[in-house]
Amino acid sequence: MSDSRTVSRGGRRADLLDPAALSQLGGMEFVAREVVEGFLMGLHRSPHRGFSAEYAELRAYQAGDDLRYIDWRMFGRSDRYYVKQFEEETNLRAYLCIDVSESMGWSSDPGTQPSKLWYAKHLAASLGLILIRQGDSVGMAAFHERTIDRVRARGGRRQWHELARRLESLESAGGTSAEGALKDLAIRLRRRGLVVLVSDLLVDRDETLTALKFLRHHGHEVLVFHVIDPGERELPAASEARFYDPETEDELLVSVADIRAEYREAVEDALEEWRRDLKPHGIDYQVVDTDSPMTLALRAYLRKRERLG
């Protein structure tokens, strides 16, 4: 823990760390907390930060801060200006849908590169912590061909610990059927809320789209994190190989040399198709590479959260 603190205090925020380095820091709760705190520390200087009626913490006054929020008591004690920061009061219910299919457990470089599932779980834990700190309720559903774990949406730090524990226990297995999990979620959610899907989207495209639109139809906000391994964007240097899908065991003889460029375009086309198909329906779509810092994903969430008010 002292190391991690050192990392944070040394000016290298955990949310900006490379996931490969981040995975070396410790357990999920610790990592998520470090990520979130680093992320929030960065947000303190952001004009997008909101205020709520519930006091949360103090911070040094900065030019432009509202004078109404200066803590005069602290000024009397320390002769320095501090601004009281309040947690925003909301009643948002967020559900984190985590894809734990076999493909999510894949890493292009298992020695150093964390798997997509690792990234998804830690991203979900970080989001959950942020949501809970903001006073929202967070629930979780994990699925592959079916929903395998579910946590009801609640608030409070105990809920986050529960979320972290349940996320920690998830392992990749089976195929992928996001449709069932999302529709099941839509049926179970009685109040409109935020649904965050974290998946590699190696799913049946039409069915998944239908399910997402179904959620929107029920008034839920939807944020999709498309987790992708860099090894899925770029084919390896092998000249020729037999590639097989770990979920379906389908096999394909590929001459990498011949299709490298076409494959790259195919991936970009697929991502663009997701973005193009989701946007008209108000579904936010964010591609997150497992070799990129989590702050990118968290910022995407923040943008979404700000729009929700």
Added chain:
Amino acid sequence: MGALSPLFLLAGAAVAVPLYLHLFHRHKTRRLSFPALRYLERTEREHARQIRMRQILLLLMRMTVLLLVVGAGARLFFAGRGASHPPTATVIIIDNSLSSGLVDGERRVLDGLKELAHATLDEATDDDRFWVIRAGEPWLPALPGNAVDGRTAVDETDVSEAAGDLTAALQRGRRLLEVAELPVREIHLLSDLQASAFAQSGEAPAGDIPVVVWSGTRRAAGNRALVGVTVGGGLPPLEGQRTQVTVESMEALGTGDSAHVPVRLVVNERIRGATTLPPGAQATISVPPAGSGWILGYADADPDDLRSDDRRFFAFRSRPPPRVSVQGTAGLFVDEAVSVLSEAGRVRMTAPDAADLLVSGNGAGLDQRPPQGAVVILPPADETLLPALNRRLADAGIPWAFQPAPRVGQSSLVGDALPPVLEGVTVRHAFDMVPVGDPAAPPRTLAEADGRPWAVESRGPSGRRYLLLASPLDRDATSLPVSTSMLRFVDWLASEWSGTGLALAERVVGDHLPAPDGATTVRFPSGSQIEIDGTRTVRGTGEAGFYRFLVGDSTLSVVALNPPRSESRLEPLSEDRISSAIGPEVSVVEREAEWRGEVFRERQGPELWNRLLLSALLLLLIEAFAATSGTGSPLGIRRDSESAPGARPAPSELVGSATSGSS
């Protein structure tokens, strides 16, 4: 195509390795876990067939590379016209015999043969060795040389008027090549393939050496020739006697030619008679008496396409009859022969001390022999008389002794210097003639029977000639007394051997001429003169005409050499006899255009190893490019996202595996 290291071709079996790997080890292609297979499927379906095609292409390229390397190791070369050939020992046999002088169209046959020889030499390389054998001049040496030397020899070749013995030429060529250092050997036979030029039987003279045979001129041609001229029925006319000359023309050989040929008889450069002769006929022309001296003449027919056989020569010396004395028991047949010749005026009987020729039976009269005459010594039929004969020989200074010998059956007389009158004579019994001292002059064996001397001549201490015969001239000992040769033999002894004259024994061009005693120079028909060497034998008689033996400027004797009759018969060798008459490795060429392509049968092109290796290298480069083409950045850097946030190099190699979600 050929290979200089053909055993290396066995390495070509290595092509089975890539084939085996392709067919049975394809499953060893790396198998990688890759969840994003659906992205691959979007692009890869259409490439699957290309991959299989490329695998086959790579397989073919690898097999081709192997074959190219094997071909380079085997030192392949392309055979064919215009290509080079390995260093070859080549014998060029040019048949320049009399028949090669036949004018065929606008040129002689020999000229065509020489052009073909030039074609051979044009194809030669500096490493080839050549021997040029002239079948019509077998006495000329065949010296090894390069193509330039061969060309010189060919250019110097002209028509000989001698007979061509192609069987002997092929045997000679084989012997030359058998000791040649070059491993590749070949004989080029350039001839009109006259049937008479080959021996009737015997093994293939060329053996297993390849022979390229020109048969373009192998066709029958009509020929009219004079094949015989006989003076005085075979006995030279004597001084003051009228004589007759009989001229014989060759029969028409399947041509149906019955036209008469005008014939003229020229004696001492004056036309003495003329007649016409149909094919295969004889005509006799009377010649008036002549004084003492040499009579030279010829019968001359109108020229045709083969001109060398249209004239036949004769020469004899008109002289008084030689004086002959027979002493002792020479035998009935000798006595009768001398008596007949005496009655015919061919010889005169005289006392031993005045005789030009003394015939001594059992050594009788040796003590009286004339200082200038020659002597013929005949042994007795009774071997008990041999000691007496040997004593007389010793007393006369003749270092020979007769010894009894067992009868060995019948054998023919043979010998390099065998007088024509003794040809065909057989011997049933002969004594051994043993030298018992050093002769005054080297003895010369004229005839052998069963490997032992039968007729030996030499000179005694006084320089007089003697001739020893190993058999008595009776029916029990030899066939000579009862043959038609007996009379001619005695006449030959009296007229030719004794040195008193020269008989009209027919000699043909190419014969070796023994030089008469005292001759210092021989003048050839062409006029060239050659000093007589120690062998006392004139060789290289390739011209028909008169050969004059001279002592200083005086003519000692004259010999007429005539074209061999066999050369006038132009029937070609039948096709079915070519292999047996030449050899089993015969390649027959009938068209001039094909000659260059047929000679040097071990022909090879430039070695291809450098081109094959270069091709293999290029193929390897292509194969390497094809096997790894399109990899672009080996590190798999995403070019299109290098500037994107969070972009980093992809793993250099995908070792995808499912890992647990809990890192």
